[in-house]
Amino acid sequence: MDVILLQLLNGLDKGGAYALIALGLTLIFGTLGVVNFAHGALFMLGAFCAVSFHEILNIEMVAIDPEKTTAWGTPLEIRTPYVETYLGDFGHWMLNYSVPVSILLAIPVMLLVGFVMERGLIKHFYNRPHADQILVTFGLAIVLQEIIKTVFGANPIPQTAPQTVRGAADIGAALGFDPGVIVYPYWRMVYLGFAAAVIGAVFAFLKFTTFGMVVRAGMADRDTVGLLGINIERRFTIVFAIAAVVAGLAGVMYTPILPPDYHMGMDFLVLSFVVVVVGGMGSLPGAVAAGFLLGILQSFASMNEVKAILPGIDQIIIYLVAVVILLVRPRGLLGRKGVMES
Amino acid sequence: MEILRVEGVNKSFGGLRALNNVNFAVEEGAVHAIIGPNGAGKSTFLNCLIGRLVPDTGTVMFGDISLTGMKPYEINQAGVSRVFQTPEIFAELTLLENVMIPTMAKRDGKFALHAFKRLDQDAEIVDGAMQMLEEVGLEQKRNVVAGSLSRGDKRRLELAMCLSQDPKLLLLDEPTAGMSRADTNNTIDLLQRISGRGITKVVIEHDMHVVFSLAEKVTVLAQGAIIAEGKPEDIKGDPRVQEAYLGGAHL
Amino acid sequence: MVLKNSSPTSDLIFFAVFAVAVLTMPVWLEPIGAGYPDLLQKFAIYGLFATGFNLLFGLTGYLSFGHAAFLGVGSYTAVWTFKLLGMNPIPAVIMAIITSGIFALLIGYVSLRRSGIYFSILTLAFAQMSYNLAYSVLTPITNGETGLRVLRSDPRLFDGAGEAQGPLLANLFGFEMTGYAGFYFCAVVLLIGFFIAQRIFRSPFGIMLRAVKTNQNRMTYTGLNPRPYTLAAFVISGMYAGLAGALLCITDPLAGAERMQWTASGEVVLMTILGGAGTLLGPILGAALIKYFENIFSAFNEQTLHEIFGFLPDFLEYPVVSVSSLFVGEGWHLTLGVLFMIIVIFLPGGLMEGVSRITRLFRRKPQKSEPSRATAPAE
Numbered sequence: 014m015d016v017i018l019l020q021l022l023n024g025l026d027k028g029g030a031y032a033l034i035a036l037g038l039t040l041i042f043g044t045l046g047v048v049n050f051a052h053g054a055l056f057m058l059g060a061f062c063a064v065s066f067h068e069i070l071n072i073e074m075v076a077i078d079p080e081k082t083t084a085w086g087t088p089l090e091i092r093t094p095y096v097e098t099y100l101g102d103f104g105h106w107m108l109n110y111s112v113p114v115s116i117l118l119a120i121p122v123m124l125l126v127g128f129v130m131e132r133g134l135i136k137h138f139y140n141r142p143h144a145d146q147i148l149v150t151f152g153l154a155i156v157l158q159e160i161i162k163t164v165f166g167a168n169p170i171p172q173t174a175p176q177t178v179r180g181a182a183d184i185g186a187a188l189g190f191d192p193g194v195i196v197y198p199y200w201r202m203v204y205l206g207f208a209a210a211v212i213g214a215v216f217a218f219l220k221f222t223t224f225g226m227v228v229r230a231g232m233a234d235r236d237t238v239g240l241l242g243i244n245i246e247r248r249f250t251i252v253f254a255i256a257a258v259v260a261g262l263a264g265v266m267y268t269p270i271l272p273p274d275y276h277m278g279m280d281f282l283v284l285s286f287v288v289v290v291v292g293g294m295g296s297l298p299g300a301v302a303a304g305f306l307l308g309i310l311q312s313f314a315s316m317n318e319v320k321a322i323l324p325g326i327d328q329i330i331i332y333l334v335a336v337v338i339l340l341v342r343p344r345g346l347l348g349r350k351g352v353m354e355s
Numbered sequence: 356m357e358i359l360r361v362e363g364v365n366k367s368f369g370g371l372r373a374l375n376n377v378n379f380a381v382e383e384g385a386v387h388a389i390i391g392p393n394g395a396g397k398s399t400f401l402n403c404l405i406g407r408l409v410p411d412t413g414t415v416m417f418g419d420i421s422l423t424g425m426k427p428y429e430i431n432q433a434g435v436s437r438v439f440q441t442p443e444i445f446a447e448l449t450l451l452e453n454v455m456i457p458t459m460a461k462r463d464g465k466f467a468l469h470a471f472k473r474l475d476q477d478a479e480i481v482d483g484a485m486q487m488l489e490e491v492g493l494e495q496k497r498n499v500v501a502g503s504l505s506r507g508d509k510r511r512l513e514l515a516m517c518l519s520q521d522p523k524l525l526l527l528d529e530p531t532a533g534m535s536r537a538d539t540n541n542t543i544d545l546l547q548r549i550s551g552r553g554i555t556k557v558v559i560e561h562d563m564h565v566v567f568s569l570a571e572k573v574t575v576l577a578q579g580a581i582i583a584e585g586k587p588e589d590i591k592g593d594p595r596v597q598e599a600y601l602g603g604a605h606l
Numbered sequence: 607m608v609l610k611n612s613s614p615t616s617d618l619i620f621f622a623v624f625a626v627a628v629l630t631m632p633v634w635l636e637p638i639g640a641g642y643p644d645l646l647q648k649f650a651i652y653g654l655f656a657t658g659f660n661l662l663f664g665l666t667g668y669l670s671f672g673h674a675a676f677l678g679v680g681s682y683t684a685v686w687t688f689k690l691l692g693m694n695p696i697p698a699v700i701m702a703i704i705t706s707g708i709f710a711l712l713i714g715y716v717s718l719r720r721s722g723i724y725f726s727i728l729t730l731a732f733a734q735m736s737y738n739l740a741y742s743v744l745t746p747i748t749n750g751e752t753g754l755r756v757l758r759s760d761p762r763l764f765d766g767a768g769e770a771q772g773p774l775l776a777n778l779f780g781f782e783m784t785g786y787a788g789f790y791f792c793a794v795v796l797l798i799g800f801f802i803a804q805r806i807f808r809s810p811f812g813i814m815l816r817a818v819k820t821n822q823n824r825m826t827y828t829g830l831n832p833r834p835y836t837l838a839a840f841v842i843s844g845m846y847a848g849l850a851g852a853l854l855c856i857t858d859p860l861a862g863a864e865r866m867q868w869t870a871s872g873e874v875v876l877m878t879i880l881g882g883a884g885t886l887l888g889p890i891l892g893a894a895l896i897k898y899f900e901n902i903f904s905a906f907n908e909q910t911l912h913e914i915f916g917f918l919p920d921f922l923e924y925p926v927v928s929v930s931s932l933f934v935g936e937g938w939h940l941t942l943g944v945l946f947m948i949i950v951i952f953l954p955g956g957l958m959e960g961v962s963r964i965t966r967l968f969r970r971k972p973q974k975s976e977p978s979r980a981t982a983p984a985e
Contacts, residue, residue: 048723137951143723144669148879149950151872155943163932163940283734283868290727325743332731339720339728405827431829443824445817456817457828459810466834469810470842473614477810520829 015190019197020312022184026201026270028308029208030056033263034285035292035300036215037256043232043295044252047135048143050150053282054157055257058126059119059264060273061161064170066115070096070108110175112268119265120258127257131250139249154278162275169272174200200269207266211259212301218255219297228252232295287335293348303346307331358383358524358555359404364413366399366579373399374410375579381524386556388570388587390563392600396579397559398440401526404557405437406430417524428465434523438530442509444516446502450493453501454484454515461520483519491515491545507538511545518549527558531565543568567591575599617804624800624887628793632786638898643785645901649894650792651853654799656877656889658846661803662839663875664884665812667819671726671871672713672733676706676844678740678866680851682747685754685861692765693756693777695791695856699849706848707841714840718833721822733868740863753862776856788857795853796890799846804886806842815839847874876946882956891957896942903941906934 038052073092081089096104107114134153138146173179178199185195219225227248264273271277288307292299313319315327326333338345359381366374373396381387389397402408404415406427415422422430445453458480463469475481488494491511496504501512510530517525530546531539539562546556546569560566566573566587573590575583577599583590590596627634631649635641640649659673680702687698717728740748748754756762756774765777776783783791806812814835817825822832855861864870873896881892911927911934918926933941953960 134947134951141954144667144726145950145954147669147671147723147726148875149947151875152943152946152950155872155939155946159937159940159943163937279869283730286727287731290724325739328738328742329735332735335731336716336728339724340716343720343724426831427826428829428831431827437827443821443827445820445824447820448813448816452813452816456813456825456830459814460829463810465829465831467810468838470812470838471805471809473805473808474810474813475612475808476614480810516824516828 015185015194016316017313018185018188018190019195020316021309022195022197022201024309024312025305026204026208026308027311028305029205030263030267030281030304031285031288031308032301032304033208033211034260034281035288035304036212036297037259038285039289039292039295039297039300040215040228040256041253042289043297044228045135045139045249047138048146048150049135049256050147050282051130051154051157052150052256052260053278053280053285054154055123055126055260055278056264056267056281057158057161057273057275057278059123059261060268060277061165061264062119062122062261063112063115063172063265063268064165064273066118067108067111067172070094070104070111074098112172112174112265116262116265119261123258123261124254126261127254128250130257131253135253136246136249154282158275158278165275167275169274171272172268174203174269178203204266204270208263211262215255215259216297224248224251284331287331289345290335291338291345293345296345296347296349299345299347306346307334310334356383357381358418359557360416361404362414362416364400364403364410364415366396366403366408366410373579374403377413377576377579377581379574379581381555381557382572383555384553385572386550386558386570388558388560388566388573389576390560390566390573390590391576394578395576395599397576398528399579400576401437401528401557401559404430404526405435431460431520431522432465435526436517436520436522436524437526438510438513438517438528440528440532442506442513444501444509444513446500448501449498450488450501450504450512451481451484451497453512454487454519455480457516457520458483458487487515487519490518490549507534507542510534510542514545518552518554521552522554524555524557527556527560529559529561531560531562539565612808617808621801621804625797628797629790631793632789639902640898643789645897646789647792647853647857648897648901650789650796651850651857652874652877652893652897653890654792654796654853655847655850655874656881656893657796657799657803657886658843658850659874660843660878660883660885660889661806661815661846662836662843663878664889665807665815665819666836666839668718668721668836668840669726669875670717670729670840670843671868671875672729672731672736673843673847673874674866674868674870675713675733675736676710676847677851677854677870677874678736678861678863679709680706680848681855681861681865682740682754682851683848684852684855685756685859686747688756688762688776688855688859689760690763692762693775693859694764695776695778695783695852698776698856699795699852702848702852703845706851707845709848710841710844711837714837714844718836718840730868730871733866733871737863737866737868740866748861748863750863753860755860774859776859783856792853792857795849799849800886800890807886811835811838876942876949879954879956880945880949882958885956885958888956888958895957899941900938903934904936904938907931 034052034056037055038049041047041049041052071094073094076091076093078089078091083089094104094108096107098104100107130153134149138149181196181198182202183192183195184197186192188195219229231245231248267273284307285304288303289300291307292301292303310330311327314330320327357380359379361377361379364374364377365372377400389400391397399408403410404422406422406425406429410423413423417430417433417435420433422433422435425433445456448456455474459467462480485494485497488497491514493508493511493515496508501509504512514530527546531542534542543565550556556569558566558569570587573585573587574581575590575593575596582595582599583593585593628650631646632641632643635646640646655673655677659670663669683702683705684698687701691697713729713732717725717732720728741750758774778787778791781787814830817830818832818836825832851861851865854865877892877896878889879892880895881890882888908927908931911931912923915923915926915930931937933944949956
C-alpha cells in the first residue's frame with residue numbers, strides 16, 4: 014500500500030509537466046490546426062529563463078581582502094553578488110527564490126517568443142499539409158535548441174529550489190505508515206500545486222471569458238467561427254502565446270527537479286505528443302488526464318517488482334499505451350468522435 | 356432479372372433519420388434515376404450501396420451477393436462503380452495514368468506486386484486506357500495532370516475510369532451538376548452512347564432534362580423515404596412529388 | 607510524369623550516367639575536398655538510406671519518423687553476422703535485409719492502420735521504444751552504450767576466429783572493406799538500390815503508390831486495397847534502411863544505439879526533402895549535400911573563418927567571423943535546422959524542384975506553343 018502511494022506521488026510531478034506541455038500542444042492543434050513539433054523547445058526555453066535569471070542575479074562583485082590569504086598564499090577573494098550588495102536581505106531572498114521569481118521574467122519572454130513564432134512562421138503554415146507543419150516546426154526546434162547550446166553550453170545546469178522547500182516531507186509518517194517509507198520532496202509538491210493552478214487558470218480562462226468561449230467554439234467547429242466574422246487570426250496569435258507561456262512556466266518550475274540542458278525539450282516533446290494522442294487530439298481535459306495517467310503509469314513501471322516481471326517495461330510503457338490506444342480507440346481517451354480518426 | 360435489391364434499409368446520424376425503411380430494386384440493364392429535394396438522403400443512399408456507410412438495418416443484395424458489411428474495394432471488385440458528385444480522381448497523376456489504374460485493378464484484382472515490370476511496356480493496359488480516353492474524348496490530354504482539368508473534363512475522366520472497369524452496375528451522383536448546358540448535353544450523349552454496353556445505371560440527378568432524356572424508371576426520395584416510383588411521365592404528374600419538391604423549396 | 611518523359615532507353619541512359627558519376631566520384635569530387643573514402647562511403651550509404659525512405663514518403667506520402675530504427679536493426683544484425691559467421695560482408699548484407707524487413711513488416715502492419723500525423727507518431731513511438739530497449743534490457747544483444755563490436759573471442763564460424771590474426775574488419779574475399787574498397791562496395795550496393803528504385807518508380811506498383819498519395823478514396827472505390835501497397839512500400843523502404851545500416855557496419859564494424867534515435871530519423875527526412883521527395887535523384891543529392899556540409903562545416907573553426915573572410919576590412923571581418931562561427935564546428939546542427947526550415951518554407955519540392963524551375967525559366971520561350979495544349983480550359 015505504502016509503495017503504491019509512493020509511486021503515485023512520484024508519477025504526479027512528472028505527469029504535471031506532461032500535462033502542461035500537452036495542454037498547450039492540444040490547444041494549438043485544436044484551434045490553429047497546427048502540429049507543433051517545437052513545443053518541447055518552448056518548455057526548454059522556459060527552463061533556460063530560470064537559468065538566465067539566476068545567472069543574472071549571480072553576477073558577482075569580486076573584492077580582495079588585503080589582510081587574509083588563502084591556503085595557497087594568494088590573496089583571498091570575496092565574491093558577493095551585486096544584488097546582495099545593493100539590495101541587502103531582499104537581494105539574498107531573491108537569490109534564494111530565483112526559480113519561482115524567474116516566472117516574472119519567463120511570462121513576458123515566452124509571450125514574446127510565442128508571438129514572434131506565430132506571426133513569423135506558424136501563420137504561414139495554416140493551410141499547408143500536416144507533414145509540412147511537422148517538418149518546419151521540427152527544424153525550428155533544432156534551431157532553438159542549438160542556439161541555447163551555443164549560449165549555455167551542452168552540460169546540464171542544476172538549479173536549486175528555495176531553501177525552505179529544499180527538504181523532503183515524510184508523508185508516510187503523517188499518514189500512519191512507518192516513518193521513512195514515503196518521503197516526498199517539498200519541491201515536487203510545490204510543482205504539483207503549481208501545475209494544478211496553471212491548468213485551473215487555463216480552464217477558467219477558457220470557460221469564463223468571452224475570448225475563451227470563442228476559442229472553445231473554434232475548437233469545436235473552426236469553419237463556422239470563421240464565418241461569424243470573428244477576427245480569428247488575432248485570437249490564434251494569443252492562443253499560441255498562451256500555450257507558449259504554459260509550456261515555458263512548466264519548464265521554469267521543473268528546473269530544480271531536472272537540471273536543464275539543451276535537449277530536454279526534445280525528450281519531453283515526444284512524450285507529450287504521445288500524451289496528446291492518448292488523451293485525444295484537441296481535447297483539453299484529455300491532455301491533462303492523460304498527462305497525469307501516463308506519468309503515474311511510468312512511475313509504476315519503474316518499480317523493481319514490475320521490472321522483474323517485465324524487464325524494460327519502464328522504458329516503453331508510455332509508447333506501448335499510445336500504440337494500443339491508437340489502434341483500439343484512435344480518437345483517444347476523451348477525444349471527440351470523428352476528430353482525426355482516420 | 357433484378358441486379359440490385361435493397362430491403363428495409365435504415366440509416367440514422369444521431370437523431371436524424373437519413374434513410375427510412377428504403378426498399379429499392381433495379382432491373383438488369385436499366386437506367387434508373389433517383390430524384391428528390393436537397394437533403395432527401397440520395398447521396399446517403401449511394402454511400403450505403405458502395406460501403407462508404409454501413410446501413411443500421413436492412414440488406415443490400417447485388418445479384419446473389421450481399422453487399423452489407425463488405426469493404427468498399429470488395430464491393431467495387433464485385434462490379435459496382437461510382438461517379439461522385441465532386442469528381443474523385445487522382446489529381447496529381449496524368450489522365451492516362453488515371454485510367455490505367457482502374458484498368459489494372461480490373462485485370463489484377465485488389466492487390467498485385469508488379470514492382471519490376473515497366474508500366475509503359477504493358478500494352479494491354481496502355482491500349483485499354485487509351486481506348487477509354489478516346490471514348491470520352493480526352494485522348495488529346497492524356498499527358499496532362501488531372502488536377503488541372505476543368506470540372507466537366509474531370510467528370511468525363513472519372514466516368515472513363517469507372518467504365519474501364521466494365522462494371523455491372525454504375526452509380527452516377529449528379530453527373531451534370533454545375534455544368535453548362537452544352538456540357539450537360541455532351542454528357543447525356545456520352546451516357547447514351549455507353550448504354551449499348553448493357554451496364555445497369557443508377558443516376559441521382561437534379562436536372563429534370565437529364566432525368567427525362569436518360570431514365571427508364573424514376574424513384575422519388577423525400578426525407579429519407581421513397582414517396583413515389585414509376586415511369587418518368589407518370590412521376591411528372593404525381594401530386595406527391597410536386598408537393599415534396601415545392602414544399603422543400605418553400606421550406 | 608512516369609510515362610511522359612521516360613522510356614526504357616532514356617532510363618537506361620540515365621542509369622548509366624548516374625553509375626559513371628557515382629563510380630568516378632573519387633575523381634571529380636577531389637577539387638571540392640570530398641574525394642576521400644570515408645566521406646564517399648557516407649555519400650553512398652546515406653544516399654541509399656534516403657532512396658529507400660523516398661520510396662515510402664516520396665511515393666505514398668506517408669511520413670515515417672522512425673526509419674532510424676531500421677538503420678539500427680540492420681547495423682546490429684550485420685555486426686552479429688560478423689561475430690557468428692565471419693567477416694564477409696555478403697552474409698551480413700543479406701541477414702540485415704531480412705531482419706529489417708521482418709521488423710518493418712511488424713511495425714508497418716500496426717502503424718499503417720492509421721494515416722497522416724497519427725502514422726508519424728506511431729512510427730516515432732516504435733522507434734523510441736526500440737532505442738530505449740536497445741539501451742536498457744537488450745544490452746546483451748546490443749551491448750548498450752558501449753556499442754556492439756566484433757571481438758577476437760567471437761566464434762566466426764567460417765573464417766575461423768582465434769587463428770585469424772588480421773584486423774577485425776569486414777573482408778570481401780581478401781579485400782578489406784575500408785578506404786576505397788569499402789567505398790566501391792557501398793557504391794555498387796547503392797547502384798543496385800538505385801536501379802531497383804528506378805524500376806519501382808516506373809512499375810505498376812509504383813503508380814499504385816502514387817495513387818495512394820493522391821487519393822485513397824478513389825483507390826478503394828476502384829477496387830484496390832491501399833493497405834497492402836503501403837505495407838509493401840514500408841517493408842521495402844525498411845529493407846533499404848537496414849541495408850544502409852549494414853553498410854555502416856561493413857565500413858566500420860561498430861553498432862551503437864544512438865543510430866536509432868529520432869534525430870537520426872529526422873536527418874533522413876531532411877535529406878529527402880532537401881533533395882526533393884518523390885524524385886529519383888533528389889534524395890541521393892540531399893544525402894550527399896548534407897554529409898558533405900556536415901563534414902566541411904563541422905571541421906571549420908575560427909581560424910579557418912578568419913582565412914576565408916580575410917579579404918574583408920577588419921571592422922567587418924570580426925563580426926562576420928563571430929556570427930558565422932555560430933554555424934560551423936559544433937554549431938553545424940544550427941545550420942542544419944535553418945536549412946531545414948528554409949527548404950520547407952520556400953522550396954517544398956526540394957532542390958530538384960529548384961532545378962526544374964530554373965530550367966523552365968530558360969526554356970520558356972521555345973516552349974511557348976506547347977502549353978496551350980497542356981493548360982485546361984477555364985471552368
